[in-house]
Amino acid sequence: xxxxxxxxxxxxxxxxxxxxxxxTPLVLCHGFPxxxxxxxxxxxxxxxxxxxxxxxxxxxxxxxxxxxxKEAYGVAAITGDLLGxxxxxxxxxxxxxxLDFGAxxxxxxxxxxxxxxxxxxxxxxxxxxxxxxxxxxxxYAEMAKEHFLHIEYFREVGPADRDLAAEPRLFLQKVxxxxxxxxxxxxxxxxxxxxxxxxxxxxxxPLPWPWLSELEFEFFHSEYARxxxxxxxxxxxxxxxxxxxxKALEGKQSPxxxxxxxxxxxxxxxxxxxxxxxxxxxAQFPDLRRVEMIPGAGHLVQLEKSEEVNRILLxxxxxxxxxxxx
Numbered sequence: 414x415x416x417x418x419x420x421x422x423x424x425x426x427x428x429x430x431x432x433x434x435x436x437t438p439l440v441l442c443h444g445f446p447x448x449x450x451x452x453x454x455x456x457x458x459x460x461x462x463x464x465x466x467x468x469x470x471x472x473x474x475x476x477x478x479x480x481x482x483k484e485a486y487g488v489a490a491i492t493g494d495l496l497g498x499x500x501x502x503x504x505x506x507x508x509x510x511x512l513d514f515g516a517x518x519x520x521x522x523x524x525x526x527x528x529x530x531x532x533x534x535x536x537x538x539x540x541x542x543x544x545x546x547x548x549x550x551x552x553y554a555e556m557a558k559e560h561f562l563h564i565e566y567f568r569e570v571g572p573a574d575r576d577l578a579a580e581p582r583l584f585l586q587k588v589x590x591x592x593x594x595x596x597x598x599x600x601x602x603x604x605x606x607x608x609x610x611x612x613x614x615x616x617x618x619p620l621p622w623p624w625l626s627e628l629e630f631e632f633f634h635s636e637y638a639r640x641x642x643x644x645x646x647x648x649x650x651x652x653x654x655x656x657x658x659x660k661a662l663e664g665k666q667s668p669x670x671x672x673x674x675x676x677x678x679x680x681x682x683x684x685x686x687x688x689x690x691x692x693x694x695x696a697q698f699p700d701l702r703r704v705e706m707i708p709g710a711g712h713l714v715q716l717e718k719s720e721e722v723n724r725i726l727l728x729x730x731x732x733x734x735x736x737x738x739x
Contacts, residue, residue, distance in 0.1 A: 416456060420476070424490070424497035429476035430469035434460025437531070437734055438504045440495065441468040444513020444538075445645035446585060448475040450632050451512075455715055458723035464730060467507070469498060471515060473644025475636050481643065486651035488658040492522045499529055508733055510726065512536035512715065513681075514648050517655075520697070523669040524662050532670040532733045534726065537679045537712055539686055539694035540671075545663055548653040561604040561613045567649040576609050578641040582634050583611060589625065589633075590617035594678040594711035624717045670736070671698035672729045674722065676710035703729060 416431040431449050433456050441452045449468040460466045470477040472486065472494050480486070495518065499507060508531045509519035516538040523530045544552060550568060557565035567573045577584045590596040591614045601613035620627045673694060675682055682690055695701045705725050710717040 415460070416453075421501055423501055424493040426472065426478035426480065426494070427476075428469060428478070428494065428498065430467055430498065431456070432468075433457070433466050434462075434464055436463045436465050437730070437737075438499075438502075438507035439464045439466050439730065440498070440507050440509045440519075441466065442495070442509065442511035442515030442518050443468075443471055443474075444511075444515050445474065445648055446588065446633070446637060446642065447513070448633060448636055450475075450629075450636075451713075452715060453629075454719040455723055455726060459726060459730070462727050462730070467498070467502070467504075469494075471518070473647055475640070479640065479644025480647075483647045483650035484654065486647045487654040488521050488525075491518050492525055495519070495522050496526060496529060505529070506531045508532050508534065508730065510534035510536065511538075513538055513712070516540075520667075521655075521659070523667045523671075523698070524665065527667055527669050530669045531737065532672065532729075533698070534672045534674065534729055535694070536674050536714060536722075537676065538681050539673060539675075539690040540697045545660070548656050550653050557606050559606075560602040561606055561608045561610075563601065563610050563613075564649055564652075565606070566610055567646045570643075570650070573610065573646055574641065574643045576611060577637075580611060581638045581642075584642075585633055585637060586617045586620070586630070587611060587614040589630070589713060590622075591615065592680060592712040593622075593624070593717055594676065594709050596711065598680040598712075599684065624713075624719075629716075666697055666699050668700065669698065670733065671701045672732075673701065673704045674707070674714070674725055674729075675704070676707045676712070676714040676718070678709070678711045679714070680712055702732065 416433045443451045449470050452468045456466045473479040511519040516535045519533045520540040523533050553564045591598045604613040707718050707721050715722045
């Protein structure tokens with residue numbers, strides 16, 4: 414894959430990203446436990462399709478620095494990373510696509526700095542605000558009184574960090590399978606609150622899987638075995654910090670054009686975003702132009718159904734660039 418790797422100090426932290434292609438800039442933002450490499454099949458297709466693809470390791474993960482404190486993972490810090498990356502690359506505006514925490518990062522950017530965003534493409538996670546009256550970690554703590562919940566398990570510094578770092582291969586294999594369309598994340602809810610995440614997940618079949626090779630899996634494993642998971646877990650631990658920062662945006666709408674791509678068996682759409690998540694996204698992004706759902710896939714849609722995702726993204730990008738030329 415013809416990508417170039419880059420490193421620089423951006424927004425006060427060491428940052429790593431890859432680039433490929435030329436044309437309209439497109440920034441791909443991953444979630445947890447992922448890396449820039451989560452997009453590697455999209456980078457090839459989109460760069461060959463005529464776009465300048467930029468895929469960072471997000472703050473705390475991969476080769477990008479991981480500040481140890483949760484306070485370093487708020488909205489201002491993360492949007493500052495994305496703005497700093499644009500400035501470093503002398504890019505005035507870009508299209509941003511994001512999945513999981515990466516989706517919320519690009520939505521925040523589109524609200525706070527719409528002048529730098531040509532359009533947003535959200536994958537799996539719509540722009541659905543939490544209860545404005547109750548901090549999200551309080552909501553999740555109530556849920557976790559009844560059964561295991563990974564967000565509550567991640568809350569305290571120490572136990573989850575040690576558990577996952579002790580068995581990174583087992584954790585990643587189990588969680589990737591559980592979040593896929595063939596897995597069953599909600600099986601974890603059958604376990605008591607005292608369980609660990611690794612204990613609560615079903616066994617995964619041996620690799621390779623139809624949508625993930627052993628070599629691809631090893632890229633994720635080698636990076637997280639090297640870094641540990643604390644940087645990624647801090648994105649969860651900062652949920653209340655982000656909730657407080659987002660209060661200034663309550664009731665406001667972004668003028669940025671928006672697109673959404675989901676999948677039939679996504680755990681977040683099924684269990685964490687209410688009965689009508691698309692209407693919640695439209696409330697924040699009234700210029701929501703396209704929504705497509707991919708059958709048979711789960712949360713790892715860009716790996717599980719790569720060709721379908723590439724086709725839809727190229728279709729969305731063509732729509733965006735055509736509108737820019739009018």
